[in-house]
Amino acid sequence: MEVAAAAANSGLRTMCIMKHVGVNVAADPLMTLAYVGVKGGLVIISADDPFMFSSQNEQDNRYYGKLAGIPILEPSSVREAKNMTISAFELSERLGEPVILRTTTRINHSSAFVDLGKIKNRKTKGDFKKDPFKYVTVPAVSRTLHVKLLENLEKAEKLSETSEHNIITGSGSWGIICNGVSFSYALDAVKDLKIQDKTKILRIGFSNPLPPKMIKNFAKQCEKILVIEEGEPFMEEAVKAFVQEEKLILPIKGKHKNLFSRLYEFDPGMVREKIANYFEIDYIPRNSVDTEKLPKIPQRPPNLCSGCSHRATFYEVKKAAKGMETIYPTDIGCYTLGFLPPLSVGDFLICMGSSVSTSCGFSKATDKKVISFIGDSTFFHSGITGLVNAVFNNHNFTLVILDNGTTAMTGHQPNPGVDMSLMNFDGYNLLE
Numbered sequence: 090m091e092v093a094a095a096a097a098n099s100g101l102r103t104m105c106i107m108k109h110v111g112v113n114v115a116a117d118p119l120m121t122l123a124y125v126g127v128k129g130g131l132v133i134i135s136a137d138d139p140f141m142f143s144s145q146n147e148q149d150n151r152y153y154g155k156l157a158g159i160p161i162l163e164p165s166s167v168r169e170a171k172n173m174t175i176s177a178f179e180l181s182e183r184l185g186e187p188v189i190l191r192t193t194t195r196i197n198h199s200s201a202f203v204d205l206g207k208i209k210n211r212k213t214k215g216d217f218k219k220d221p222f223k224y225v226t227v228p229a230v231s232r233t234l235h236v237k238l239l240e241n242l243e244k245a246e247k248l249s250e251t252s253e254h255n256i257i258t259g260s261g262s263w264g265i266i267c268n269g270v271s272f273s274y275a276l277d278a279v280k281d282l283k284i285q286d287k288t289k290i291l292r293i294g295f296s297n298p299l300p301p302k303m304i305k306n307f308a309k310q311c312e313k314i315l316v317i318e319e320g321e322p323f324m325e326e327a328v329k330a331f332v333q334e335e336k337l338i339l340p341i342k343g344k345h346k347n348l349f350s351r352l353y354e355f356d357p358g359m360v361r362e363k364i365a366n367y368f369e370i371d372y373i374p375r376n377s378v379d380t381e382k383l384p385k386i387p388q389r390p391p392n393l394c395s396g397c398s399h400r401a402t403f404y405e406v407k408k409a410a411k412g413m414e415t416i417y418p419t420d421i422g423c424y425t426l427g428f429l430p431p432l433s434v435g436d437f438l439i440c441m442g443s444s445v446s447t448s449c450g451f452s453k454a455t456d457k458k459v460i461s462f463i464g465d466s467t468f469f470h471s472g473i474t475g476l477v478n479a480v481f482n483n484h485n486f487t488l489v490i491l492d493n494g495t496t497a498m499t500g501h502q503p504n505p506g507v508d509m510s511l512m513n514f515d516g517y518n519l520l521e
């Protein structure tokens with residue numbers, strides 16, 4: 090985020106890509122970068138993971154847009170992801186603010202054909218013009234920058250009102266407000282339930298700031314509204330507030346014990362069923378395929394590969410610690426799987442780098458022997474700062490750095506611990 094902040098303020102278009110929890114790590118610079126703003130377009134891709142297919146939580150990063158005061162765009166398809174990327178750069182340059190492009194699991198894991206359009210030449214060198222009273226965020230400077238950020242947010246709200254990404258389809262007095270992949274599910278469901286002439290759908294693609302006028306006008310034409318969004322009731326709460334401002338009285342529901350959950354991913358069948366419930370449509374769910382007579386497929390939980398070097402390390406550590414009362418803080422990577430029996434080395438994990446700092450806590454708070462594990466990539470990512478403090482503060486634990494010379498779990502990317510000369514590279518140049 091900081092690399093991108095500097096490049097964007099040197100006038101370059103910059104993209105900063107991470108999974109949802111990556112934004113937590115990048116949140117410190119992001120919050121103040123929103124004050125400082127950008128010159129070249131800066132697009133942050135936040136790939137959220139409802140259902141936690143490969144993550145430790147399913148936080149909804151739309152709140153980061155709200156927290157930082159910057160726009161969010163949310164695609165409903167692969168094609169839109171590509172088109173919204175172009176829009177996001179244009180929007181970022183128009184407002185002078187970073188823009189978040191938020192995707193979720195189903196979009197992240199899909200691929201499709203897209204039309205590329207004209208590809209512009211990439212500008213890779215810009216210039217930084219000094220202006221410390223804009224760029225150095227001491228309190229006196231930030232006080233004026235915050236005023237500018239709020240003005241930009243007002244401009245963004247106007248753009249959201251007329252954005253091509255906020256669209257209304259269908260007709261009728263039953264209202265559906267949805268976003269992202271839920272839009273496709275809702276479109277299919279309305280067709281399957283044959284309620285096209287009764288149902289209007291407002292698809293929100295520009296989700297921060299939301300368009301209050303558009304939502305109020307939509308609500309005026311509805312007798313009841315269902316909000317369909319994976320994750321938190323981000324839109325639902327806002328829609329209820331807008332409708333209250335208009336003094337309208339109509340049922341609005343979304344997250345509810347009989348409707349949508351804040352947990353996990355949605356799917357087309359589930360969305361169809363909830364729409365039918367809410368609008369009280371006679372609906373017989375489709376028969377699911379009878380799998381009773383099929384042989385049961387054996388469970389195949391994730392496991393360390395055969396021959397994995399981590400397994401041998403865990404085995405040796407367990408042998409060395411035999412008879413000791415131990416706590417094994419672990420970290421994020423392939424080696425996390427060591428928490429499973431029979432190895433059972435992994436007692437505590439909250440985020441990348443947490444093995445080191447939680448070891449400090451356990452070693453202070455208990456009399457047990459603390460032995461923790463961290464991968465080489467994770468060590469350079471966020472373990473190293475904790476270790477510097479641990480040494481300074483005389484914390485007493487044994488840290489095992491599992492140096493397998495790669496970032497295995499996420500696809501073997503190089504990290505600062507990898508000897509790139511073995512591949513005839515001098516360091517790692519991602520893009521010239």
Ligand SMILES: Cc1ncc(C[n+]2csc(CCOP(=O)(O)OP(=O)(O)O)c2C)c(N)n1
Nearest residue numbers: 111421422423424464465466467496497498
């Ligand atoms: C903040 C954050 N960014 C990215 C990830 C995704 N992630 C999961 S494991 C991993 C790296 C693991 O590499 P390493 O520590 O070297 O262990 P290995 O898989 O090689 O055993 C990353 C980047 C994450 N969980 N949290």
Ligand code: SF4
Nearest residue numbers: 393394397398423497
């Ligand atoms: S991919 Fe992961 S589990 Fe498999 S051998 Fe490499 S580090 Fe071990």
